[in-house]
Amino acid sequence: MTDNLSDQQLEQRETEFQQRIDAEEKIEPKDWMPEKYRQNLIRQMSQHAHSEVIGMQPEGNWITRAPTLHRKAILLAKVQDEGGHGLYLYSAAETLGISREELIASLHSGSAKYASIFNYPTLSWADIGAIGWLVDGAAICNQVSLQRTSYGPYSRGMVRICKEESFHQRQGYHIMMTLARGSAEQKEMAQDALNRFWWPSLMMFGPHDADSVHSAQSMKWKIKRQSNDELRQKFVDQSVKQAEVIELELPDPDLKWNEERGHYDFGEIDWEEFKRSMTGGGPCSRQRLAHNIQAHDDGAWVREAMRAYESKKREAKDQAVA
Amino acid sequence: MSTDNPVSQYAVRLADDALILGHRLSEWCSRGPFLEEDLALSNVALDYIGRARMFYGYAAELSGDDRSEDDFAFLRDCRDFGNLLIHELPRGDFAFTMARQYLVDVHSVAFMTDLQSSTDATLAAIAGKAVKESNYHLRRSRDWMLRLGGGTEESHRRLQHAVDELWGFTPEMFEMDELEKSLAGQGVAVDVSRLQPAWDTEVRATLAAANMSIPEEDWQVSGGRQGKHTEWLGHLLSDLQFMQRAYPGLEW
Numbered sequence: 001m002t003d004n005l006s007d008q009q010l011e012q013r014e015t016e017f018q019q020r021i022d023a024e025e026k027i028e029p030k031d032w033m034p035e036k037y038r039q040n041l042i043r044q045m046s047q048h049a050h051s052e053v054i055g056m057q058p059e060g061n062w063i064t065r066a067p068t069l070h071r072k073a074i075l076l077a078k079v080q081d082e083g084g085h086g087l088y089l090y091s092a093a094e095t096l097g098i099s100r101e102e103l104i105a106s107l108h109s110g111s112a113k114y115a116s117i118f119n120y121p122t123l124s125w126a127d128i129g130a131i132g133w134l135v136d137g138a139a140i141c142n143q144v145s146l147q148r149t150s151y152g153p154y155s156r157g158m159v160r161i162c163k164e165e166s167f168h169q170r171q172g173y174h175i176m177m178t179l180a181r182g183s184a185e186q187k188e189m190a191q192d193a194l195n196r197f198w199w200p201s202l203m204m205f206g207p208h209d210a211d212s213v214h215s216a217q218s219m220k221w222k223i224k225r226q227s228n229d230e231l232r233q234k235f236v237d238q239s240v241k242q243a244e245v246i247e248l249e250l251p252d253p254d255l256k257w258n259e260e261r262g263h264y265d266f267g268e269i270d271w272e273e274f275k276r277s278m279t280g281g282g283p284c285s286r287q288r289l290a291h292n293i294q295a296h297d298d299g300a301w302v303r304e305a306m307r308a309y310e311s312k313k314r315e316a317k318d319q320a321v322a
Numbered sequence: 323m324s325t326d327n328p329v330s331q332y333a334v335r336l337a338d339d340a341l342i343l344g345h346r347l348s349e350w351c352s353r354g355p356f357l358e359e360d361l362a363l364s365n366v367a368l369d370y371i372g373r374a375r376m377f378y379g380y381a382a383e384l385s386g387d388d389r390s391e392d393d394f395a396f397l398r399d400c401r402d403f404g405n406l407l408i409h410e411l412p413r414g415d416f417a418f419t420m421a422r423q424y425l426v427d428v429h430s431v432a433f434m435t436d437l438q439s440s441t442d443a444t445l446a447a448i449a450g451k452a453v454k455e456s457n458y459h460l461r462r463s464r465d466w467m468l469r470l471g472g473g474t475e476e477s478h479r480r481l482q483h484a485v486d487e488l489w490g491f492t493p494e495m496f497e498m499d500e501l502e503k504s505l506a507g508q509g510v511a512v513d514v515s516r517l518q519p520a521w522d523t524e525v526r527a528t529l530a531a532a533n534m535s536i537p538e539e540d541w542q543v544s545g546g547r548q549g550k551h552t553e554w555l556g557h558l559l560s561d562l563q564f565m566q567r568a569y570p571g572l573e574w
Binding site for chain 2 (some may be wrong): 290
């Protein structure tokens with residue numbers, strides 16, 4: 001449709017679009033939108049959906065080994081929720097005129113990304129606590145902000161997702177608290193998990209604002225409502241207090257309260273590691289993608305059987321009518 | 323670790339059935355053929371884990387010492403597990419998982435329906451919850467039997483293979499030993515031997531509708547209730563029990 005517009009008309013539409021955004025109106029699937037807005041949303045929403053789905057792996061890694069039946073039931077329900085979030089987000093992305101098959105194909109080809117945090121291994125039970133507390137905690141900071149995103153279906157999806165994520169974070173924190181108050185080896189397990197997951201959690205907010213390729217435009221379109229650095233700071237501030245309560249130490253010697261700023265200062269992120277992990281060089285990058293591709297390939301005959309069965313049923317019905 | 327109370331022993335068997343099958347289903351998490359089905363399998367797994375917790379919880383209560391549901395699940399070895407063998411078989415491909423689920427679901431619906439009339443009020447109450455779940459599981463697994471049986475040549479072949487491999491494990495679902503005979507006599511346990519004819523009729527009808535041939539019944543394996551398991555169970559337990567074995571006696 002955009003193709004038929006003259007340059008002048010297009011400019012007019014874009015101006016009106018920006019006015020709607022500035023007036024905090026939500027954009028809905030059938031509304032006119034600039035092609036780049038659509039592309040930017042597809043990129044962000046699919047990245048978000050893929051993160052939920054790939055994130056099932058590191059946590060799923062402990063379902064069969066959870067230490068008690070109660071923890072097992074909670075973890076299974078939690079991982080199931082994450083898959084459910086993936087489902088809402090794929091559906092919300094589909095309202096932008098792209099199919100789930102296309103989205104999955106981009107994940108498998110490596111052109112679509114997912115949160116680099118899931119490229120780290122879960123080596124002990126405490127990692128399940130650390131993921132719930134820190135990774136879901138970081139995700140919530142981001143998602144609470146995205147409840148006000150300008151695209152209607154994305155915003156409504158976030159409202160639902162946030163409700164479940166806060167339960168996830170509590171369960172993760174509770175695991176950490178139980179370990180921190182347990183035996184010496186349990187406390188060590190918890191501290192070790194925190195040491196390994198802290199920096200990757202900070203990386204979840206993405207590059208510094210100045211280095212973020214998509215940030216400025218996303219903020220203008222109100223796809224993003226708060227910058228990477230603002231959200232990261234919020235997360236650090238809340239985590240310091242939470243770590244103090246359970247007497248675990250955040251692994252950052254530069255972490256200290258800055259009276260003037262009213263925030264905690266913290267050390268510099270290893271951006272080389274971030275880049276490595278984003279571009280397939282994380283400890284489990286290849287494994288995560290291979291696992292997802294394998295499951296998809298193994299399921300091909302099932303999906304095919306389902307389609308064949310449905311079409312045979314339709315034919316039989318049509319014949320009966322004829 | 324066993325318990326002397328017969329009702330407790332019976333509850334442990336039923337808990338073992340639920341835990342072991344729940345474990346197998348939970349292995350599908352992140353490996354389903356598509357996302358909706360991945361979630362559905364986890365959901366069924368969760369029902370079974372919940373069922374196991376209720377039965378173990380009751381067994382623990384009856385045993386009269388300070389054992390918990392987790393002691394039963396994590397601190398017994400193969401020979402003390404009393405689950406039916408069909409539950410412990412590796413998950414196999416999707417056809418195997420769904421065929422097993424279907425064969426078990428038809429049994430579970432009938433079993434839990436009967437157990438609802440148990441003279442033991444707690445078992446009856448647990449069955450009341452379980453029967454609702456199993457009815458839903460059966461709707462799903464029966465649909466999959468029809469889809470896979472009537473889908474493609476490959477799905478048909480895989481499903482037939484699964485049914486053939488499972489068939490000899492099904493007679494065990496209808497065996498009664500001394501414990502169960504005695505408890506059934508008191509109206510506590512289900513007399514599973516009486517469930518077989520209806521199971522047989524229903525399963526054969528579904529297999530026919532799914533264009534499956536009925537396997538020749540020339541083999542059968544049993545022994546689960548007496549702790550005589552397949553080799554698969556030990557590996558399952560080493561996974562399931564890892565944390566409690568490596569770090570004994572701690573709170574988690």
